Amino acid sequence: MDQFIVQILNGLDKGSAYALIALGLTLIFGTLGVVNFAHGALFMLGSFCAVIMSRILSASHEVAVPGETDFLGNPLTRDQPYVYDWFGEAAGATIVDWAVPISILFAIPVMIGVGFIMERGLIKHFYKRPHADQILVTFALAIVLQEVVKYFFGANPIQTPAPDAFAGSLDFGAWLGFEPRTIMYPYWRLVYFLFAGVIIAAVFGFLQFTTFGMVVRAGMADRETVGMLGIDIDKRFTFMFGLAAAVAGLAGVMYAPIVAPNYHMGMDFLVLSFVVVVVGGMGSLPGAVAAGFLLGILESFASMPWMVDRLPGINQIIIYLVAIIILLTRPRGLMGRKGVMED
Amino acid sequence: MLGLKKTDTTLFLVVMGLTLLAPFILNPFPVESGMAQFNAGYPDLMQRFVIFGIFAIGFNILFGLTGYLSFGHAAFLGVGSYAAIWSLKLFALDVVPAIVFAILVAGAFAMLVGFISLRRSGIYFSILTLAFAQMSYALAYSVLTPLTGGETGLQIKNTDTPLLSNVAEGEIGRASFLGLDMGASQELVLGGWAFTFNIGYYIAAVAMLIAFYLSIRIFRSPFGMMLRAVKSNQQRMNYTGLSPKPYTLAAFVISGMYAGLAGGLMVAMDTQVGPERMFWTASGEVVIMTVLGGAGTLLGPVLGAGFIKYFENIISKINKDILHQWFAVLPDGVEDVMVSLVYPFVGKGWHLTLGIMFMLVIIFLPGGLLQGGQKILGLFRRKPKPSEAAEADGTKPAE
Numbered sequence: 001m002d003q004f005i006v007q008i009l010n011g012l013d014k015g016s017a018y019a020l021i022a023l024g025l026t027l028i029f030g031t032l033g034v035v036n037f038a039h040g041a042l043f044m045l046g047s048f049c050a051v052i053m054s055r056i057l058s059a060s061h062e063v064a065v066p067g068e069t070d071f072l073g074n075p076l077t078r079d080q081p082y083v084y085d086w087f088g089e090a091a092g093a094t095i096v097d098w099a100v101p102i103s104i105l106f107a108i109p110v111m112i113g114v115g116f117i118m119e120r121g122l123i124k125h126f127y128k129r130p131h132a133d134q135i136l137v138t139f140a141l142a143i144v145l146q147e148v149v150k151y152f153f154g155a156n157p158i159q160t161p162a163p164d165a166f167a168g169s170l171d172f173g174a175w176l177g178f179e180p181r182t183i184m185y186p187y188w189r190l191v192y193f194l195f196a197g198v199i200i201a202a203v204f205g206f207l208q209f210t211t212f213g214m215v216v217r218a219g220m221a222d223r224e225t226v227g228m229l230g231i232d233i234d235k236r237f238t239f240m241f242g243l244a245a246a247v248a249g250l251a252g253v254m255y256a257p258i259v260a261p262n263y264h265m266g267m268d269f270l271v272l273s274f275v276v277v278v279v280g281g282m283g284s285l286p287g288a289v290a291a292g293f294l295l296g297i298l299e300s301f302a303s304m305p306w307m308v309d310r311l312p313g314i315n316q317i318i319i320y321l322v323a324i325i326i327l328l329t330r331p332r333g334l335m336g337r338k339g340v341m342e343d
Numbered sequence: 344m345l346g347l348k349k350t351d352t353t354l355f356l357v358v359m360g361l362t363l364l365a366p367f368i369l370n371p372f373p374v375e376s377g378m379a380q381f382n383a384g385y386p387d388l389m390q391r392f393v394i395f396g397i398f399a400i401g402f403n404i405l406f407g408l409t410g411y412l413s414f415g416h417a418a419f420l421g422v423g424s425y426a427a428i429w430s431l432k433l434f435a436l437d438v439v440p441a442i443v444f445a446i447l448v449a450g451a452f453a454m455l456v457g458f459i460s461l462r463r464s465g466i467y468f469s470i471l472t473l474a475f476a477q478m479s480y481a482l483a484y485s486v487l488t489p490l491t492g493g494e495t496g497l498q499i500k501n502t503d504t505p506l507l508s509n510v511a512e513g514e515i516g517r518a519s520f521l522g523l524d525m526g527a528s529q530e531l532v533l534g535g536w537a538f539t540f541n542i543g544y545y546i547a548a549v550a551m552l553i554a555f556y557l558s559i560r561i562f563r564s565p566f567g568m569m570l571r572a573v574k575s576n577q578q579r580m581n582y583t584g585l586s587p588k589p590y591t592l593a594a595f596v597i598s599g600m601y602a603g604l605a606g607g608l609m610v611a612m613d614t615q616v617g618p619e620r621m622f623w624t625a626s627g628e629v630v631i632m633t634v635l636g637g638a639g640t641l642l643g644p645v646l647g648a649g650f651i652k653y654f655e656n657i658i659s660k661i662n663k664d665i666l667h668q669w670f671a672v673l674p675d676g677v678e679d680v681m682v683s684l685v686y687p688f689v690g691k692g693w694h695l696t697l698g699i700m701f702m703l704v705i706i707f708l709p710g711g712l713l714q715g716g717q718k719i720l721g722l723f724r725r726k727p728k729p730s731e732a733a734e735a736d737g738t739k740p741a742e
Contacts, residue, residue, distance in 0.1 A: 035466050125706070131465055132412045136634055137705045139627065143698035151687050151695065271477060271623060278470045313486030320474035320481075327463060327471060 002173055002182045007300045009172065013189040013258065015296020016196030017043075020251035021273040022280060022288035023203060024244035030220045030283045031237045034123055035131055037138040040270025041145040042245050045114060046107055046252025047261040048149055051158050053103030057083055058096050098163045100257055107253045108246050115245025119238050142267065150263040157260035162188040192254050199250060200289055203243070207285075216240055220283075275323045281336025291334055295319050351559050354641065358555055362548045365389055366538045373535030377668070381657055386528060386541035388656050390612045392649045393544070393551040394605050399632045399644030400551075400558050401601020405594050406630070407639035408567060410574035411461070414469045414626050415476025418456070419599040421483065421621030423449035423606025425490070428497045428616050435507035436516045438525065438546065442607035449603020450596050457595035461588060464577075476626055483618040496617030518614050520546055525611055543612045550608060551645075554601060559641055561597070570594050631697070635704050637711025646712060651697065658696060661689040 021043055028036045060079040068076040084092035095102065122141065126134045161167075166187040173183030207213035219226045219233040226233045252261075259265060276295055280287030301307065303315035326333060347355060361368060370384030383389070402416055423445035430441040460471040483491040491497065501515045510516040518525045525543040532538075561567050572580045573587045580587055610616060619625070628651070636647025666685055670678045688696045708715045 140698050140702040147695035274470050313482055316481035316485050317478045320478040323474050
C-alpha cells in the first residue's frame, strides 16, 4: 500500500508538468487551430527565466573585508551581491535564496510578450496554410529558440536550487499512519504540484467566470458567429496565445529546481506533451489536464521494480503504448469533441 | 529511355552524371589552397550525401505525394541498420545480402507500423508514427539490448564468424562487395588536385540512382496519381468508390523500404549501429531535408539532403581563426565586430543557421529551394505569350 502511494506521489509532479504544457498546447489549438511544436521551447524559455533571474539577483561586486588581509598584505575582498547593499545582509540573502519563486514575477510578462511576438510575428501568417506547414514552421522556430539559448547559456545543465525552506522531504507516510520514513516526498515537488493546481484552476476560472473567458469559449465553439457579433475575436485569441505561453513558461520556471535547465529540455517534454494532448482529446482542456496527470502516474507505476521485473522496459514505452491503444480504440481521445481535427 | 519521358530522362541523366562524377565536382579547390576546407569530395561525406539522398527520396514518396507527415521515419532506418549488421555478423560479410535483408526487415516493420498508424490522418498520424519511433528507440536502448547492443550499439567483432565468409581466427571481418573491400579507395592526383574514388561511395551511388529511377517511375505511374489524389482530396476519392488505405499503406511501406535501404547502406559503409540513429531528431532531420529541398518534387529531396549534409560538415568546421583570416582585410575593430557577428552562426552554432534557413524556406518558399531556383530562373526567362501559356498549361501533367 505504501509503495502504491509513493508511486502516485512520484507521478504527480511529472504529471503536473505534462498537464501544464498540454493545457497550453490545447489552448492554442482550441483557439487558433495551430499545432504548436514550439511549445516545448516556451517551457524551456520559462526555466531559463529562472536561471536569468537568479543570475541577476546574485550579480555582485567586490567589497573589501574590513580588518582582514590576504597573504600579500593587500586588503581581502569578496564578492557581494548588489541586493545585499540595497536590502541589507539578511534580507539580501533571503532574496537570493528565493530566486526561483521571484522569477515567476519576471517570467509572466516576459512569456506573455514572447507569446505575443510569436503569434503576431509568425504564426498569424500560417492560419490559412496546411497543418503540415504549421507543424514545420513551429518546429523550425523551436530549433532556433533552443540554439539561441544554447549560444548564450552553453550546452550544460545549469543547477538552479529551490529556496532552502523547501529543501528536504516531507515524511508523508507518518501523516497517514504508516511507519515513519516509508513515504518521503520532497517539499519542492509538493510545491510544484500545488502550484500547478493553482495555475490550472486559475486558467479554468478565467475561462469560466470572466466575460473575456466567455467570449473566448464562444470563439472556440464558433469563431465566425462571434466575429459577426462585432467582437474582435482575433485580438482575444492573440491574448490567449500569450496566456498559453505564460502557462508553459511558469511550468518551466518552477520545474527548474527539479530538473536543471538545459537547452533541449523543451523538446524532451514536447514529444510527451503531444502524446498527452492526443490522449486527452485534441481541443479538450479538461482532457489535457486529466491525461497529463494520468500518464504521469501511469509512467511512475510502470517504473516500479515489480513491474519492470515482469515486463522489462515497460517504463520506457508505457506512455506511447497507452497513446497507441487509445488512439485506435477512442480516436478522439478520452474527452475529445466531435469535429475537431477530423479532416 | 527505360520507359521514361524525355524530360525525365534528361533529369535522370543529369543526376547520374552528377553522382558518378561527384569526386571531381565536389573537389573544386586544390589541396594546398586555403579553400580546400570547402572540398566535400572525401568518401565519408559523399557517402552521406547519397545515403541521406535515398532516405529523403523515400520520405518524399510518402510526404510529398500523399501529404502524410511521418515524424518517425528514422525508426525504419534504424531497424534496417540493425538487420544489416546482423546479416554481416552472422550470414556473410558481403553487403548485398545485408542490404536486401535490411530492406525486407524495414519493409515488414513499416507494414506493421503503417497498418496501425494509417487508421488516422493529419496530426494524429504524425503523433502515432512519432510514438512508434520513440518506442523503438526506447526499446533498442534498454530491453532489446541482446539484439541491439543497447547504448554501445553493435559492431563487427573479432569473435564473429559469418556463415558464408572465411574470417581468420581473431581477425575483425570487413564488409565487402564481391570481395572488394568497401573502404578501398583509389587516389588520383592531377596537378594540385587530389580526387578520391571509393568503392563504397560508388555502390551507394548506384543504389541511389536505382532508388531515384524507381521514384521517377512511381511519380509518373497511375499509382503515383492515386497518391496525389489522396493528398488533394481524400473525400472525393472515397466518393468515386476508391479506398485510399491500400495506396497510402503501399506508399508507407515503400518509403519504409527506402529508409531500410539507407540504413543498410550506412552499415555497409561504416559497420556499426547505435540506437541514437532512431531518435526522433533523426526523423526530424529527414523532414527538414525533404521540405528544404522541395517536397513533392523529384529532385528536391536529394538536393535538400546534399545541401544539409554539406553545410553540416563544412560550416561546423569553421572556427574563430578561420573567420579572422577571412575578415583580415578589414580594419582591426571592424574585423572583430564582423567575427563576433558571424561566429554564432558557424561552428557549433550551425544548427541555428539551419533552423533560420528552414524557417525562411517554409515561410517564403513553401515549395522548397527548388521552387526558389525556378522563381529566379523565371525572372530571366522570356514570358510566354498568352496563347502559348494556355497551351503549355493544357498539355503539362499536373505536378
